[in-house]
Amino acid sequence: MTYRLFVHIIFLMMPFVSVNAQLLSEKNNFTRQDTLRGSITPERSWWDLTYYHLDIKINPDDKYISGKNTIQYKVLENKNVMQIDLQHPLKIKKVLQNNEELIVKHDGNAHFITLKSNQTVGSLQNIEVYYEGHPKEAVNAPWDGGFSWKKDKNGNHFVATSCQGLGASVWWPNKDHMYDEVDSMLISVNVPKNLVEVSNGRLRKIEEFTDTKTYHWYVANPINNYGVNVNIGDYVHFSEIYDGKNGNLDMDYYVLRDNLKKAKEHFKDAPKMMKAFEHWFGPYPFYKDGFKLVEVPYLGMEHQSSVTYGNNYMKGYLGNDLSGTGWGLKFDFIIIHESGHEWFANNITYKDIADMWIHESFTAYSENLFLDYYYGKKASADYVIGTRNGIANDRPIIGFYNVNNEGSGDMYYKGANMLHTLRQLIEDDEKWRHILRGLNSTFYHQTVTTQQIENYLSKESGIDLTAFFNQYLRTIKIPALEYKIENKQLKYRWTNSVGNFDMPIQVTINEKEQWLFPKADWKTMPLNSNATTLTIDPDFYVYVKKL
Numbered sequence: 451m452t453y454r455l456f457v458h459i460i461f462l463m464m465p466f467v468s469v470n471a472q473l474l475s476e477k478n479n480f481t482r483q484d485t486l487r488g489s490i491t492p493e494r495s496w497w498d499l500t501y502y503h504l505d506i507k508i509n510p511d512d513k514y515i516s517g518k519n520t521i522q523y524k525v526l527e528n529k530n531v532m533q534i535d536l537q538h539p540l541k542i543k544k545v546l547q548n549n550e551e552l553i554v555k556h557d558g559n560a561h562f563i564t565l566k567s568n569q570t571v572g573s574l575q576n577i578e579v580y581y582e583g584h585p586k587e588a589v590n591a592p593w594d595g596g597f598s599w600k601k602d603k604n605g606n607h608f609v610a611t612s613c614q615g616l617g618a619s620v621w622w623p624n625k626d627h628m629y630d631e632v633d634s635m636l637i638s639v640n641v642p643k644n645l646v647e648v649s650n651g652r653l654r655k656i657e658e659f660t661d662t663k664t665y666h667w668y669v670a671n672p673i674n675n676y677g678v679n680v681n682i683g684d685y686v687h688f689s690e691i692y693d694g695k696n697g698n699l700d701m702d703y704y705v706l707r708d709n710l711k712k713a714k715e716h717f718k719d720a721p722k723m724m725k726a727f728e729h730w731f732g733p734y735p736f737y738k739d740g741f742k743l744v745e746v747p748y749l750g751m752e753h754q755s756s757v758t759y760g761n762n763y764m765k766g767y768l769g770n771d772l773s774g775t776g777w778g779l780k781f782d783f784i785i786i787h788e789s790g791h792e793w794f795a796n797n798i799t800y801k802d803i804a805d806m807w808i809h810e811s812f813t814a815y816s817e818n819l820f821l822d823y824y825y826g827k828k829a830s831a832d833y834v835i836g837t838r839n840g841i842a843n844d845r846p847i848i849g850f851y852n853v854n855n856e857g858s859g860d861m862y863y864k865g866a867n868m869l870h871t872l873r874q875l876i877e878d879d880e881k882w883r884h885i886l887r888g889l890n891s892t893f894y895h896q897t898v899t900t901q902q903i904e905n906y907l908s909k910e911s912g913i914d915l916t917a918f919f920n921q922y923l924r925t926i927k928i929p930a931l932e933y934k935i936e937n938k939q940l941k942y943r944w945t946n947s948v949g950n951f952d953m954p955i956q957v958t959i960n961e962k963e964q965w966l967f968p969k970a971d972w973k974t975m976p977l978n979s980n981a982t983t984l985t986i987d988p989d990f991y992v993y994v995k996k997l
């Protein structure tokens with residue numbers, strides 16, 4: 451998801467105003483609905499998603515949708531009550547299995563369906579969920595998402611969905627938990643004839659009717675729920691073939707008619723992005739589905755293989771440099787950030803949104819790797835260090851598990867700085883690149899937990915990173931290197947740190963670079979004199995305190 455700039459500005463302007471906590475909607479009281487939405491309930495765990503066919507009609511004049519989702523699944527355990535999610539005010543009209551209507555018990559946004567036929571372990575089964583209604587309108591897409599029903603300058607409908615966090619069940623019925631990705635999906639959308647509809651994957655066919663058209667988009671790869679999207683507008687299309695790591699990659703662009711000329715120029719950042727990220731992260735993970743940029747009436751989102759774009763054809767983040775260094779204006783923030791998510795979010799996906807840092811920390815970090823590729827290591831370091839001004843340290847990066855709760859917005863730039871610090875510890879950029887690529891091949895098309903990522907990074911780096919991740923992901927404390935110089939001795943230790951925190955740090959003492967290995971207890975190092983200057987390498991995200 452896109453970094454939410456207003457939080458950043460508020461923190462810069464009003465650091466001591468207590469309203470911040472409310473604005474960040476910190477939540478500690480969770481309801482039964484949160485548990486139904488956020489946990490792997492018994493009514494979810496017994497079946498494994500294999501295929502969706504979402505087949506809907508969208509009427510922008512009435513802001514109305516209707517249709518069905520056919521859900522194919524493999525039976526893992528012989529049970530007969532299934533949870534499907536669909537959010538109010540949309541209504542399930544009926545549910546069928548083998549053409550027989552089933553009984554549905556509603557519990558808020560969770561719907562419990564009693565199946566009649568025997569659910570033989572290992573068998574593939576289908577249910578059809580019919581639904582309709584006026585879906586929730588997006589208040590502030592993509593953060594407070596739903597349907598954005600907008601118009602372009604020429605008065606044409608310009609419609610798009612966004613639903614990370616909120617959940618895909620805000621606009622279509624599905625198993626709305628991230629642990630289980632569907633293996634493939636067909637998205638069929640009927641729209642008024644004068645409009646074009648763009649979803650994920652490849653356009654299989656267009657069916658023409660008297661006043662409408664149905665677009666059929668096929669996704670050949672596993673896809674997470676919030677990645678599925680519908681975009682409708684007076685689109686025009688252009689494309690190119692990118693000579694990538696895994697062969698020819700189709701890169702397709704859908705933009706509003708009036709923007710074609712500037713898009714052709716501005717979207718040159720897309721193949722540049724592909725080149726840098728294939729270098730750092732390995733092959734684009736969805737060659738079968740191609741890559742698309744699709745213009746939308748909101749800022750942007752990492753919809754898989756149809757990354758959505760609304761950055762007004764400007765460099766930076768709506769023309770702003772999040773780092774304050776100038777480097778942030780060298781690229782279109784949305785093209786780089788949202789496409790970075792193809793590796794971290796769409797290829798490697800969190801099982802629980804509490805672990806959303808896996809998406810956002812690596813992707814925020816990808817912004818400076820893009821700079822690193824084209825402008826060098828110094829530019830990249832300046833950028834990521836510059837983004838520290840947006841860190842709030844208000845709440846831990848990891849949220850609460852099993853209740854659909856995301857952690858602090860610090861998952862973006864505190865997370866990026868944590869990874870930049872880790873790069874220093876690894877002290878070998880080729881090894882670091884190998885690790886980033888290894889993450890993408892090891893967890894290819896998988897959903898994962900923080901623990902899996904931590905274990906992988908510890909193993910591959912050869913460093914026990916347990917305390918490191920406990921410090922940066924699970925507390926709001928930034929480690930402080932405390933030191934004093936007396937009697938020709940340097941005394942130093944870590945404070946404000948978790949137990950066992952013993953991160954080495956690179957410092958310069960009297961113009962000589964060296965590593966220190968501080969712990970919570972004081973350590974001592976002999977010096978030639980008391981007239982000593984000590985500076986820490988600014989690449990490390992720590993504080994320093996001279997006593």
Ligand SMILES: [Zn+2]
Nearest residue numbers: 451452810813
């Ligand atoms: Zn993001």
